[in-house]
Amino acid sequence: MRAPDYSGGGLVNLASELEHRLRGDHVSPPLYPDLAATIPAGTTYVLVLFDGLGDLQLSHPDAGPLRKDRKAALDAAFSTQTTVNLSTLATATPPSVHGLVSYLLRFPDRVVNTIWWFDLEGQPVEVDFAGFLPAPNMPERLGAAGVETFVIQPFGYQGSPLSDVLFRTGTAVPYEDPGEAVPHALEAAAEPGRLVFLYLPHVDAAAHAEGQSSDSYSEMMRLVAGAWADLAAGLPSHAVAVGTADHGHVDVPPEGRIHVEPPDGVILYGDSRCVWVSGDLTAARRMAADLPVRWVERSEMTGWWGPEPVIGEAAARLPDAALLADEGVAMHYPGNDVELAGYHGGLTPQELHVPLLVAHP
Incomplete structure (x- = not known):
């Protein structure tokens, strides 16, 4: 187990690399030179985010078109969750800077x-969604340099609180059918001087619901692999497609899904594979002693969210300790009690490593 790479081999560095190429400057370190060299120069970049497609999942029989264009593996940001890593891409900064440090996030109260932006009682929270992440974000910085950003995402995400948090600027292009996604992306990429962000959530949904051995997972792998192949085949000469993911997945059998009732004074949050702990640590340690987890002190987590120091409100959202679930284990607790087939959030290679895919004419 190690902290993610935020110096040149991570998702944040890929975002920073594309920002530097499009506007000539960056706020986080770009990719290491050997990784940057795998991405040809272009004047428009199509960044495809395959939700839940870990690098090790490219061994799937139906992932051939993706595997063919794999150049390397990158590290997702911690925790290896969708909202954390989409915020990392939207800002080109690590969680220690942008502050959305976990899926279940601790506010003061x-x-x-x-x-979904509701609390554990199911009540919506009053948040300035558009102002939640630091300003300017990457699309705003690109816009100031004359570079347009387009966001191609499912219709159901349009106007949602999460979409407002992540994509407060840029041109939104929703799609209702997966078959519309690539044509929309290619239309947006037809002009030079653009960043086109294409979000494909299909593998993640199937992995959560049915697991990686299921027919539905294979079907969704074929769908996204075909989308990548169609995108690569249709790119104009000035455009480069770069594919990656926000995290990978691990399957957890029913006997590994452990339900925990925290003792009084202990707050559990974060996710299922890496449970964050705040409050009464003496009681929390007693609880953890009977669980299939590794107890991690806050002092051992330096660098997990990015370079120190952790800035501003992000620091107040961090835990006092964490429970890293053993292999084949997921932890459930109040507010996080829905059992799934597939999980993520931890620091195993399956969850942390995401692919770097590249295609160009």
């Missing part, structure tokens, strides 16, 4: 689900 409650824990908030950052996909």
Whole structure:
């Protein structure tokens, strides 16, 4: 187990690399030179985010078109969750800077689900969604340099709180059918001087619901692999497609899904594979002693969210300790009690490593 790479081999560095190429400057370190060299020069970049497609999942029989264009593996940001890593891409900064440091995020008075933006009682939270992440974000910095950003995402995400948090600027282009996604992306990429962000959530949904051995997972792998192949085949000469993911997945059998009732004074949040702990640590240690987890002190987590120091409100959202679930284990607790087939959030290679895919005419 190690902290993610934020110096040149991570998702944040890929975002920074594209920003530097499009506007000539960056706020985080770009990719290491050997990784940057795998991406040809272009005047428009199509960044494809395959939700839940870890690098090790490219061994799937239906992932051939993706595997063919794999150049390397990158590290997702911690925790290896969608909202954390989409915020990293949207800002080109690590969680220690942008502050959305976990899926279940601790506010001063409650824990908030950052996909749906309600608390653990199911009540919506009053948040300035458009102002939640630091300004300017990457699309705003690109816009100031004359570079347009387009966001191609499912219709159901349009106007949602999460979409407002992530994509407060840029041109939104929703799609209702997956078959519309690539044509929309190619239309946006037809002009030079653009960043086109294409979000494909299909693999993640199937992995959560049915697991990586299921027919539905294979079907969704074929769908996204075909989308990548179609995108690569249709790119104009000035455009480069770069594919990656926000995290990978691990399957957890029913017997590995452990339900925990925290003792009084202990707050559990974060996710299922890396449970964050705040409050009464003496009681929390007693609880953890009977669980299939590794106890991690806050002092051992330096660098997990990015370079120190952790800035501003992000620092107040961090835990006092964490429970890293053993292999084949997921932890459930109040507010995080829905059992799934697939999980993520931890620091195993399956969850941390995401692919770097590149295609160009």
